[in-house]
Amino acid sequence: MTALLEVEDVSKRFGGVTANNAISMAVAEGEIVGLIGPNGSGKTTLFNSIVGFHPVDGGSIRFQGEEISRLRVPEIARRGLLRTFQQTRVYRRMTCLQNMLISEPHEREGLAAMFARPQGAAAERGEELLEFVGLYAKRLLLAGDLSFGQQKLLEFAMALMNEPAMLLLDEPTAGINPTLINGLIERLKRANADLGITLLVIEHNMRVIMNLAQRIYCLAHGELLAEGRPEDIRNDRRVVDAYLGAH
Amino acid sequence: MSPLARRLAPLLAIGAVALVAPMLLPAFKTQLSFLWIMVCFALTWDIIGGQMGYNSFGNVLFLGVGMYLCAVVQRDAELGYFPGLFVGMALGAILAVAVAAVLGSGILGLRGHYFAIGTLGLGIAAGEIASGWDYIGAGSGLVTPQYPGDVDTRKMLFYYSSFALAAATFLTLRHIYGGRFGLAINAIRDDEDKAEAMGLRTTRYKTMAWCVSAVFLGVAGGIVGNMIGFIDPRDVAFAGPTFGVWMVLMAILGGRGTLWGPVVGAVVFHVTQELFWTYLLGWQRVALGLLIVVVVLFFPLGILGWLRERRPELFGHRVDEADGGARP
Numbered sequence: 001m002t003a004l005l006e007v008e009d010v011s012k013r014f015g016g017v018t019a020n021n022a023i024s025m026a027v028a029e030g031e032i033v034g035l036i037g038p039n040g041s042g043k044t045t046l047f048n049s050i051v052g053f054h055p056v057d058g059g060s061i062r063f064q065g066e067e068i069s070r071l072r073v074p075e076i077a078r079r080g081l082l083r084t085f086q087q088t089r090v091y092r093r094m095t096c097l098q099n100m101l102i103s104e105p106h107e108r109e110g111l112a113a114m115f116a117r118p119q120g121a122a123a124e125r126g127e128e129l130l131e132f133v134g135l136y137a138k139r140l141l142l143a144g145d146l147s148f149g150q151q152k153l154l155e156f157a158m159a160l161m162n163e164p165a166m167l168l169l170d171e172p173t174a175g176i177n178p179t180l181i182n183g184l185i186e187r188l189k190r191a192n193a194d195l196g197i198t199l200l201v202i203e204h205n206m207r208v209i210m211n212l213a214q215r216i217y218c219l220a221h222g223e224l225l226a227e228g229r230p231e232d233i234r235n236d237r238r239v240v241d242a243y244l245g246a247h
Numbered sequence: 248m249s250p251l252a253r254r255l256a257p258l259l260a261i262g263a264v265a266l267v268a269p270m271l272l273p274a275f276k277t278q279l280s281f282l283w284i285m286v287c288f289a290l291t292w293d294i295i296g297g298q299m300g301y302n303s304f305g306n307v308l309f310l311g312v313g314m315y316l317c318a319v320v321q322r323d324a325e326l327g328y329f330p331g332l333f334v335g336m337a338l339g340a341i342l343a344v345a346v347a348a349v350l351g352s353g354i355l356g357l358r359g360h361y362f363a364i365g366t367l368g369l370g371i372a373a374g375e376i377a378s379g380w381d382y383i384g385a386g387s388g389l390v391t392p393q394y395p396g397d398v399d400t401r402k403m404l405f406y407y408s409s410f411a412l413a414a415a416t417f418l419t420l421r422h423i424y425g426g427r428f429g430l431a432i433n434a435i436r437d438d439e440d441k442a443e444a445m446g447l448r449t450t451r452y453k454t455m456a457w458c459v460s461a462v463f464l465g466v467a468g469g470i471v472g473n474m475i476g477f478i479d480p481r482d483v484a485f486a487g488p489t490f491g492v493w494m495v496l497m498a499i500l501g502g503r504g505t506l507w508g509p510v511v512g513a514v515v516f517h518v519t520q521e522l523f524w525t526y527l528l529g530w531q532r533v534a535l536g537l538l539i540v541v542v543v544l545f546f547p548l549g550i551l552g553w554l555r556e557r558r559p560e561l562f563g564h565r566v567d568e569a570d571g572g573a574r575p
Contacts, residue, residue: 051444077446085444091437093504094430095564102430106446114455117426142564162445 034213092144100126289509297503300436305366311484313339313468336469343465502549
């Protein structure tokens with residue numbers, strides 16, 4: 001297996017705070033990898049660095065073998081590396097179906113495409129994915145009128161519509177009720193298996209991440225603490241200490 | 248009625264009324280012409296201010312650019328009246344688009360209030376430049392060429408030009424709002440960071456939106472300049488306090504971010520304004536100010552925005568429970 005995403009010695013400081021200190025990790029194509037750590041350990045900062053939201057202070061990030069640490073958010077997204085947000089972000093005053101239609105991939109977009117009408121095939125695919133996350137009946141509602149959990153599902157469907165090679169999910173199950181969570185884990189696994197999308201997931205819910213991920217990285221205080229299979233991580237003394245605060 | 252007929256019926260009805268209006272109300276030809284110009288103003292402002300969520304106070308710049316270029320072509324190109332007018336309007340539109348493209352790639356990088364303030368300066372600066380530039384008449388303005396016929400045909404010509412412009416603006420926007428362009432600028436309005444995170448080329452769409460706005464305003468400039476007959480740099484061409492503010496007001500009054508809102512807003516605004524001038528002379532500005540206060544207090548979303556809030560199903564926002572909510 002070749003590494004799809006390689007993070008090497010990435011550091012990020014905000015003033016005097018070192019949010020990420022020389023972090024290295026690799027995600028292979030087709031994998032589901034978890035990223036855990038106590039609050040404030042630098043998980044979201046690492047996500048932001050990877051997707052180009054802010055420049056890194058040191059280190060290199062390669063996606064599909066190419067250096068992306070100097071590219072900006074939309075360019076990285078168009079290469080097929082997409083993220084979702086911890087606080088859901090959908091287009092609130094557009095209908096769910098419109099949210100899907102504008103999430104089509106944007107690699108090729110000339111003048112003609114900018115003014116083109118959406119094709120029937122796109123609407124078809126949008127509806128298909130809305131049904132996949134269980135929002136088909138709500139497709140004509142404004143996205144802002146959906147509940148928080150439904151907005152998370154919509155955001156996930158929008159990400160799939162974009163046909164990414166890799167998806168970075170920031171706490172996909174936070175704020176979702178337990179019954180829906182099981183369905184979501186199932187859908188994430190299906191997106192990975194059927195659509196071939198590589199996943200890197202930040203998650204606080206241990207039951208979810210242990211079920212979902214094949215490999216887990218654990219951060220604490222901006223440093224990489226441990227890496228391994230879910231059962232190894234669960235039994236790692238340092239990880240348990242970091243979570244329970246034995247420092 | 249079939250769905251298509253039901254959608255086209257209001258357009259055809261308005262078109263029919265518009266075509267005979269100057270015959271039915273011969274004394275109001277100029278006011279009616281300005282009504283269509285106002286519709287064009289409100290629609291073009293709403294592309295940026297409503298659909299895209301960027302409050303622009305600088306759109307009047309494109310009007311003035313189109314107006315001056317058209318007049319200069321008419322004055323210097325020696326093409327005869329009608330070819331000169333036509334070529335002038337076309338070149339005016341092209342120059343307005345070029346200005347929008349150049350300024351847009353810089354100013355549209357600003358967001359929110361900063362963009363509004365940035366654009367506020369544009370119209371003012373353009374007015375100052377125009378009033379100091381001798382080639383275009385400086386402070387004493389430009390007079391457009393004499394129309395080679397009688398007064399009444401002149402009025403009819405500009406009435407139908409204004410109507411054609413408003414209709415073209417409306418139909419073009421109706422078409423592109425239904426496509427990827429409309430979706431993209433709505434997405435930028437709702438969450439620009441999200442749009443970028445999804446790979447949308449936001450700057451390209453924003454600049455394009457301003458260019459679309461500029462095309463129609465550039466043509467409107469040619470018409471307005473010739474209709475008024477005299478181009479003053481600050482009071483007609485780059486008239487921020489009147490045209491520039493009215494564009495914003497009309498779109499907000501009717502309901503920003505909707506296709507019909509600016510049309511409704513322009514009609515209501517123009518008619519009330521004319522009525523105030525006729526019946527409340529001396530107090531017309533006060534009445535206009537009160538109208539604005541009432542609108543902002545009671546209809547902050549505008550007339551159509553208020554309607555959409557109360558009756559969302561009229562706008563197609565509903566739960567589809569047919570087939571138990573499953574996809575057919």
